[in-house]
């Protein structure tokens with residue numbers, strides 16, 4: 001096996017990283033300097049789900065698994081990228097919309113929804129994200145998919161003043177199944193090859209709801 005290409009699917013983490021409304025913004029400052037200490041070292045603070053990250057079931061349910069308790073195979077493996085086409089703000093992504101592409105999904109796949117909403121990253125429009133229809137997620141869970149990712153801030157519709165009661169139905173469905181969600185992916189359009197091997201491995205924080213990831217898609221030749 002040979003890895004012939006690695007595509008970065010992650011947003012940069014800086015003070016400008018666009019976070020979910022109300023979440024902590026990353027803060028990075030110099031802790032040690034070469035001049036004073038002989039080496040450079042930074043102090044970092046950020047939300048557990050700021051930037052490209054994975055959610056554990058504990059995000060929405062006290063009694064379920066935390067990020068360190070999940071089996072690592074959930075975060076790395078072959079993926080199917082589903083092309084959602086041109087989407088309107090707050091459009092539901094349904095089985096009808098995806099059509100025959102869904103036949104490509106294999107049991108145990110990581111499924112990535114290519115919404116291209118990452119083009120709105122850094123603007124208010126990013127919060128009017130399209131979202132995944134609960135019936136479609138139920139069907140994929142039934143087919144043995146436990147890892148879901150997308151290039152938008154939220155797999156569910158994002159509440160705001162005009163849409164206050166939209167809830168988190170897909171987060172709950174995936175949490176109840178012991179699955180994981182990766183949000184704020186980017187650059188999914190650069191995966192032009194079939195069956196990428198995707199890595200969404202979280203940092204090994206203990207006992208928490210989620211963690212930042214350096215998400216990549218690899219083209220592999222056997």
Ligand SMILES: [Zn+2]
Pocket residue numbers: 055154155171181183
């Ligand atoms: Zn989430």
